[in-house]
Amino acid sequence: DVKVTQSSRYLVKRTGEKVFLECVQDMDHENMFWYRQDPGLGLRLIYFSYDVKMKEKGDIPEGYSVSREKKERFSLILESASTNQTSMYLCASSSDRGSTYEQYFGPGTRLTVT
Amino acid sequence: AQKVTQAQTEISVVEKEDVTLDCVYETRDTTYYLFWYKQPPSGELVFLIRRNSFDEQNEISGRYSWNFQKSTSSFNFTITASQVVDSAVYFCALSEAGYSTLTFGKGTMLLVSP
Numbered sequence: 001d002v003k004v005t006q007s008s009r010y011l012v013k014r015t016g017e018k019v020f021l022e023c024v025q026d027m028d029h030e031n032m033f034w035y036r037q038d039p040g041l042g043l044r045l046i047y048f049s050y051d052v053k054m055k056e057k058g059d060i061p062e063g064y065s066v067s068r069e070k071k072e073r074f075s076l077i078l079e080s081a082s083t084n085q086t087s088m089y090l091c092a093s094s095s096d097r098g099s100t101y102e103q104y105f106g107p108g109t110r111l112t113v114t
Numbered sequence: 115a116q117k118v119t120q121a122q123t124e125i126s127v128v129e130k131e132d133v134t135l136d137c138v139y140e141t142r143d144t145t146y147y148l149f150w151y152k153q154p155p156s157g158e159l160v161f162l163i164r165r166n167s168f169d170e171q172n173e174i175s176g177r178y179s180w181n182f183q184k185s186t187s188s189f190n191f192t193i194t195a196s197q198v199v200d201s202a203v204y205f206c207a208l209s210e211a212g213y214s215t216l217t218f219g220k221g222t223m224l225l226v227s228p
Contacts (some may be wrong), residue, residue, distance in 0.1 A: 031214045042220035043205065050214060058215070090159065094214055101147050101209040103216060105159040 003027070004106035006091050012112045019078040021109050023091030030096045032074035033103060034058075034066065037088040049074055050096075081113045116141045118208050120219035127196050128227050135191040135222045137206030143167075145211035148182065148189040153203040153221070165189065196226045 007022035023032065033048040035058075045058030047066040055066050063085060067075045074093075078085055088110050092103040117140040127133045139148065150162040163173065165182050173180045177194045193200050203223045207216040 033215070040220070043218045045215060048215060088157065092159075096214070101214060101216070102149060102161050102164050104161060105151075108157040110157075 004091060004093055004104055006089075006106040006109050008109050009107060010110050010112075012114065013078075013081050014114055015082060017078075017081050017113075019081045019111065019113075021076040021078075021089055021091075021111070023074045023076070023093075023106055024072055025074075025093040025104070026072065027093065027095065027104070028071065029093035029104075030071075031094045031103075032068065033092040033094075034064075034074065034076045035090045035092065036060070036085075037090055037108075043090065046076065081111075083113050085111065086113045087111060116143075116146075116208050116210060116217045118206050118217050118219035120204075120206055120222050122222045123220075124223045124225070126225045126227065129197060130195050131226075132192060132194050133196050133224065133226075135193075135204050135206075135224065137189045137191065137219060139187050139189065139206070139208045141208060141210060143210040147209045147211070149207040149209070149216065150180065150189075150191050151205040151207065153205065155202070159205065162191075193224075196224075198226050198228055200224060201226045 003026045005024050034046045035043045044060050049055045049068040065077045090108045091106040094103040119138045146167045148165045151159045153159045179192045181190045203221045205221045206219045209216050
């Protein structure tokens with residue numbers, strides 16, 4: 001079974017803090033993704049990575065950065081957290097093998113910025 | 115540009131009723147993949163099914179069935195004899211061949227009452 005884990009289920013941070021959200025997958029997947037989910041807006045792609053040290057901007061990259069130093073780990077960084085970044089953050093991974101593209105998701109991190 | 119529309123924001127049914135969740139997509143590609151995901155209250159998105167654009171056969175898995183019609187660009191999901199455990203947000207998604215990213219619809223919240 002594919003396993004995607006995220007470092008925290010719930011996180012409370014203060015405005016201006018630097019925030020790290022960690023994601024680890026154990027299926028040797030090439031691709032990893034970060035989304036945020038907000039009521040009425042669905043899932044929006046922040047960044048994705050198709051290889052170690054590679055990253056691509058998604059639909060809403062402003063205010064975020066990412067790091068992928070190892071294949072299994074993909075980190076989302078909020079350089080200076082703001083209240084409008086309060087959201088549910090979902091990490092996912094997928095394989096290029098078989099070109100099937102389905103993504104497997106972690107449990108999510110609900111971040112509150114006060 | 116690709117787009118996925120789930121026009122039903124919220125559906126409420128009583129247990130044992132059948133329910134159909136609609137999904138309409140737009141793409142210029144001839145090769146693409148369609149997906150359905152379930153997000154129960156716990157928050158983790160669970161992959162349910164993938165169809166490719168060359169396979170229009172309907173699929174049935176237990177109480178779940180999917181109707182893919184290229185003529186109407188639709189990929190609808192039916193739950194037969196719904197149960198309380200089916201209560202969740204359901205997302206339809208699209209991926210074009212050669213791209214690892216998914217475009218998600220905004221989701222349909224299904225509430226099944228006892």
